[in-house]
Amino acid sequence: MNYEHVREVDPAVADALEGEVQRQNDTxxxxxxxxxxxxxxxEAQGSALTNKYAEGYPGERYYAGCEYADEVEELAIERAKELWGAEHVNVQPHSGTQANQGVYYAMLEPGDKILSLDLNHGGHLSHGHPANFTGQLYEVEQYEVDAETGYIDYDDLRDHAEAFEPDIIVSGYSAYPREVDFEAIQAAADAVDAYHLADIAHITGLVAAGVHANPVGTADFVTGSTHKTIRAGRGGIIMCDEAYADDIDPAVFPGGQGGPLMHNIAGKAVGFKEALEPQFEAYAEQTIENAKALGDQLQERGFSLVSGGTDNHLVLVDLRESHPDTTGKDAEEALEDVGVVLNANTVPGETRSPFNPSGIRAGTPALTTRGFDEGAxxxxxxxxxxxxxxxxxxxVKAEAAERVQNLTDAHPLYE
Structure with missing residues (x-):
């Protein structure tokens, strides 16, 4: 990739950018x-829309000169509606966390109750962790996956909801390798007159392609990231019925952020168009098949997977049984040394620190984008x-690094 203009102005940043491209290509x-x-x-994310303030929404901006910003945002919205079947879409959140923030701000008051999955069991910081604003503004209780199976126990979740009486139940996870039964969670929410927020940050692309259950039309609110399995511009998205539009839109702007990042919205629009092409479904299907192959082979090698496998794009490896003296951070660092970049992750029943946990999380979206198949x-x-x-x-590490290099050479990233 060419950063000639950056190099003219700032050689140090150009070196870092070129180094990052090389790092991604070689790992x-x-x-x-x-x-x-x-x-x-x-290209869309690096476009001249970087220069444009467009506070407000299409047709109702606070600044002049927004005709092309309106066009791009409207394209992103209409394509999102087509991909996920939503009545109303807001593409302005800067991230998945800010999308969640928009829903909380619109529908909850400080002190209201959130029921969500525990972080150690695959939840997310923005679902109620005390280090996040959610854990500081709201009363939070958290459900867990079944310690023996690694699956969500939906009956137990409903019992928990009936005892706690939350104002909102959060589904959707950052380290849960199984398909989510959104209808069961909606039933639990309905039983206690709670809202249901489905955070599909990780599986936006799988849902769009129809290879994972779609919570749109079931959950009251659906949020997500737009850069993970969907491969669009980096940011967040909120989807809901039209009846909630007048609550959600002002909660995003001006409630939680100012001018939208129009260059990111351009990237969302382009990525959404790509996701509407027939080949995107093949990519999503292959992502899941690759994750299953990865998980099956790890189990053949004696590693334990949380829930015994995967239905989606990731596997969660529990090292405690196969490698009791090896932490997730040990594994993460050793693998990065040979060019495999994944992350240490907590596992259900975690006894170690989240900074040095007992598991690793590995996903296949990026490998699939590069053309990897099950054999690879x-x-x-x-x-x-x-x-x-x-x-x-x-x-051993030298041989592993050579094998990684052979794989990356066979599947170049940006040629």
Missing amino acids: LAMIASENHVSEAVL CREVADIIADVIDDYDDAD
Whole structure:
């Protein structure tokens, strides 16, 4: 990629940008929330819309000169409606967390109650963790996955809701490898007259492609990220029935943020158009097949997976049984040394610190974007297993690094 104008102005930043492109090309991106967008999305995100303030919404801006900003935002909205089947869409949130913030701000008062999945069991910071604003402004209780199966127990969730009487129940997760039964969670919300917020940040692309259940039309509110499995411009999105539009839109602007990042919205519009093409469904299906192949091979190598496998784009590995003296951070650092980039992650029943937990989380969206198939993902699983088995052995790591290089050479990123 060419950063000639940056180099003329700021060689240090140009060096870093070029280094990042090389790093992405030469490593395997397996952090489940990461992906590789197309060059078209990159161009849109780096466009002249970077210069434009467009406070307000299409047709109702506070500044002049917004005719093309309106056009781009309207395209993003209409394409999102088509992808997910939503009545109303707000594409202005800067992130998935700010999308969640918009829903909370619109529908809750400080002190209201949130029921959500515990972070150690696959939840997200923005669902009520005490380090996040949600845990500081609202009363939060959290449900857990079944310790033995790794699955959500929907009957237990409903019992918890009836005892706690929350104002909103949050579904959608950052480290849950199984398909979500949004209808069961909606039934639990209906039973206690609560709202249901489905946060599909990780699975936006899988839902859009029809390979995962769609909460739109079931949950009251659906939020997500627009850069993970959907591969569009980096940011957030809120979807809901038209009846909630007048609550949601002012909660985003001016309630939670000022001018929208119009260059990011341009990236969303382009990525959404790509997701409407027939080949996107094939990518989403392959992402899941690759995750299953990765997980199956890791289990063949003696590793334990939370819930015993996966239905989506990620696997969650619990190292406590196979490698009791190895932490997730040990594994993360050793794998990064050989070019496999994933993250240490808490697991259900975690006894270690979240900064040095007992598991690792690995995803296949970015590998699939590069063209990896099941065979390649099984080889990646073997590389991961070899390194974790002997991460102090320099020869093992050197061989693993060579195998990674062969895979990245065979699947170049930006040619």
